[in-house]
Amino acid sequence: MTLQDIADQIQTGLNGTHFDGSLKFDCGDDGAIVLAENKASTMEQDTDCTIRLSQDNLVKLLTGKLNPMTGVMMGKLKISGDMSVAMKLGKLLG
Template sequence: MSLSAIAQRLQRGLDKRPLEDSIKFDCGADGTLTLSGGSAQLVDRPADCTIGISLANLEKMIAGKLNPVTAFATGRLKVSGDMSVALKLGKLLG
């Protein structure tokens, strides 16, 4: 799954439940995805919370095959900024 396809999937969630805060997924060389308000965009802009994760692990997390808490505990994702914003991501994915 490409970062563009992930953005489209997250956009469907944002259409139902927009975020009040902004979250950025930094996938390194594979690109950046920023969720802000009601949009998911492939742009690198400042966000309330930045999640550093590989594209492969982001794909697994979006597909429900990687638990975000486990990924955080094992170092497969790193959170900087407001941790409470990262916790809101579950509502978007659920």
């Protein structure tokens, strides 16, 4: 599964919802997915919040196999920037 595939799945999930703010999933050398203006893309840009994690852990996070709080505590994902934006993502995934 490519990052573009993941971005497309996120976009499908965003349809009919409103995500306020901007968020980047930074997967290091694999690239990044940016959620901004209710769109998911692989275009790099500055965001309110960045979540650094592996592409594998991103898939687990989005499919409910990795709890965000557990991921942070275990060091599987690191959040920087505006934490309130990350909290909104939790509601969107839930």
